[in-house]
Amino acid sequence: MFKQQFKTSNNMKKQLLGFVLVLSGFSATAQELDLETCLKMADTANLTIRNARLDIASNEKQIDSYMSARLPKVTFAGDYKYNAIIPGQVVPAAFFGGIPGTYSTVQFGVPINLSNTIQLTQILYNPQVNYGLRALEINSTIIETQHQLAVQEIRQQVAGTYFNLQALSKQQSFVVGNIASMDKLITNMEAMEREGLIVGTEVDKLRINRLSLVNTRETLGASTEQLENLLKILIGLDPNQPITLASDALVEKTILVDESAIAYPELDLLEAQKQLNIEERKGTNMAYLPSLAFYAAYNYNYNIMPKDDYRTGIESAFLGLQLNWTLFDGLEKHNKQKVNAFTAQKIANQQELTQQQLEMVTANAKKQIEIQTGSLAIAKEQLVLAERVYKQTEAQFNEGTVSSNDLITADNSLQQAQTNVVAAYVQLRQAELAYLKSIGNIK
Structure with missing residues (x-):
């Protein structure tokens, strides 16, 4: 059995060698x-x-x-904001029952704000x-x-x-x-x-x-x-x-x-x-x-006040049409x-x-x-x-x-x-x- 396997292996080697020689001869032949x-x-x-x-x-x-x-185009925007100093806004003091003609500075917002917005825009014309x-x-x-x-x-x-x-x-x-x-x-x-x-x-x-x-x-x-x-x-x-x-x-x-x-x-x-x-x-x-385009957006704001352990989310959504016209x-x-x-x-x-x-x-x-x-x-x-x-x-x-x-x-x-x-x-x-x-x- 061993002799038969050896003979078969020998024949395969000869066939492979012949195949390689044929290929090498083919590649050397001028086209x-x-x-x-x-x-x-x-x-x-x-x-x-x-x-x-x-x-x-x-x-x-x-x-x-x-x-x-x-x-249509769909875009997503995420924004994380930490207000080291909460921005203030000047308002009339009378707004809070104060003396008319005077003004007060009021801080709106919280230190941490996370905002996520997804918007769809479609060109109409x-x-x-x-x-x-x-x-x-x-x-x-x-x-x-x-x-x-x-x-x-x-x-x-x-x-x-x-x-x-x-x-x-x-x-x-x-x-x-x-x-x-x-x-x-x-x-x-x-x-x-x-x-x-x-x-x-x-x-x-x-x-x-x-x-x-x-x-x-x-x-x-x-x-x-x-x-x-x-x-x-x-x-x-x-x-x-x-x-x-x-x-x-x-x-x-x-x-x-x-x-x-x-x-x-x-x-x-x-x-x-x-x-x-x-x-x-x-x-x-x-x-x-x-040009005229339609757009729609959904926004979710998450506000955090760590000092008071206060957290709340605010949703907003809107639809609109945008007209752009160069007049001059x-x-x-x-x-x-x-x-x-x-x-x-x-x-x-x-x-x-x-x-x-x-x-x-x-x-x-x-x-x-x-x-x-x-x-x-x-x-x-x-x-x-x-x-x-x-x-x-x-x-x-x-x-x-x-x-x-x-x-x-x-x-x-x-x-x-x-x-x-x-x-x-x-x-x-x-x-x-x-x-x-x-x-x-x-x-």
């Missing part, structure tokens, strides 16, 4: 991300967007808090409460619009960073291929040098070019690491979590899928600010009206209305300016898409020609009809053409992103 996944992760984990959602939740609670002003509630509702629209703007801004950053990473990956593949081709050439040249067919400086020229390619590869690697760290921050990933991008050549695909949904949250924000300005003007006008405020509300009018003019001017700017940005972005599309076509054609020239020059170099300088020139032209193609793809995608952001449609 593959496509653009859609990155955007979804940013929507839920990006700290800027999360703060924007917290602003929405906070405003909702502010509305709930403001609504509580309409509910307060025009400022309704104004404040409406202002908070409009502020909800403002905060929602700011959330939309934050989402569009972060999505543009995520997509832009993603495309730059894909471009770097493409550029790195070009450089790695160029290094491999250069290594073959150097190997052939070294063999020719050993046979005395060429001088060593010809090989050194290629080695210098190879070192330049290696340096480019390292620079691209460092840039990739920096952009990956930025992407992790944008989408809320752990900085130590390795990632890889989906190899779908997305940078070569247009993102202009749906251009029909056009929204200008910037204009929506200004419109909400305009409505808030109107409500502020109404609220200032409503401040000329009085030193022209405060009048001046507020003037400020409100200036603010309304500023908002109207800002609406017109923003409309013009958005139309200009949209038009410029569409024009930039056309320009970058043309630039991409030219860059592709240049790459085809550069590859053809390089292959021909390489063949001629192997035949000994051209110098290494010609080969290096052709190689540099090929590298430049490769860089131009990658840059053209990125610039085109960035132009498309700018256009989609201008119409509030980055999805």
